[in-house]
Amino acid sequence: MKLTNRSKVVSNKEMTFMEKLYLPAIIKGMSITLRHAIEGPKGKVFSYPEVEKPRAKVWRGLHVLKRDEEGRERCTACGLCAVACPAEAITMTSAERTKEEKHLYREEKYASMYEINMLRCIFCGMCEEACPKSAIYLTDRLVDVERNRGSFIYGKDKLVEDINNRIDITARQSEKQKKAVK
Numbered sequence: 001m002k003l004t005n006r007s008k009v010v011s012n013k014e015m016t017f018m019e020k021l022y023l024p025a026i027i028k029g030m031s032i033t034l035r036h037a038i039e040g041p042k043g044k045v046f047s048y049p050e051v052e053k054p055r056a057k058v059w060r061g062l063h064v065l066k067r068d069e070e071g072r073e074r075c076t077a078c079g080l081c082a083v084a085c086p087a088e089a090i091t092m093t094s095a096e097r098t099k100e101e102k103h104l105y106r107e108e109k110y111a112s113m114y115e116i117n118m119l120r121c122i123f124c125g126m127c128e129e130a131c132p133k134s135a136i137y138l139t140d141r142l143v144d145v146e147r148n149r150g151s152f153i154y155g156k157d158k159l160v161e162d163i164n165n166r167i168d169i170t171a172r173q174s175e176k177q178k179k180a181v182k
Contacts, residue, residue, distance in 0.1 A: 044158040060123040060138035065160045074135035084130035087121035118152040
């Protein structure tokens with residue numbers, strides 16, 4: 001007699017019957033594994049570094065803080081993106097614009113520090129939808145590979161678009177966002 005985890009007494013005869021039930025299941029599982037190993041992968045296979053897998057148009061990748069037509073930052077540090085973020089990945093500090101900085105920022109208030117923790121971000125797009133100034137967008141670009149955790153906290157140096165290398169996001173904009181930009 002043996003005791004099972006439910007404190008039932010089971011005879012040796014019943015135990016061998018139960019053990020026999022596992023053997024066909026194991027053989028079936030191993031045959032499926034062997035069949036998949038022989039047949040190879042189903043569908044299209046991509047050799048990643050050389051050939052990138054095509055992504056959907058609505059795929060969300062790296063964030064970008066947009067500039068207006070004059071090259072000034074659109075972000076006014078209102079904090080709506082940080083409030084809307086379910087992962088609490090966005091932090092910012094606001095500051096007042098001086099007269100010398102008028103050519104850099106659109107509004108009197110701007111984000112002096114804007115950071116996104118890419119390890120926490122779930123790329124949901126809520127920050128993009130919450131922004132009243134259409135300042136933040138998720139692009140179709142991949143997040144860079146880093147070697148330490150600190151490198152995944154992206155500041156304005158990585159997020160603000162380069163004035164000479166603008167990122168076209170018109171295909172990703174909703175009608176509401178297109179109206180907000182104009």
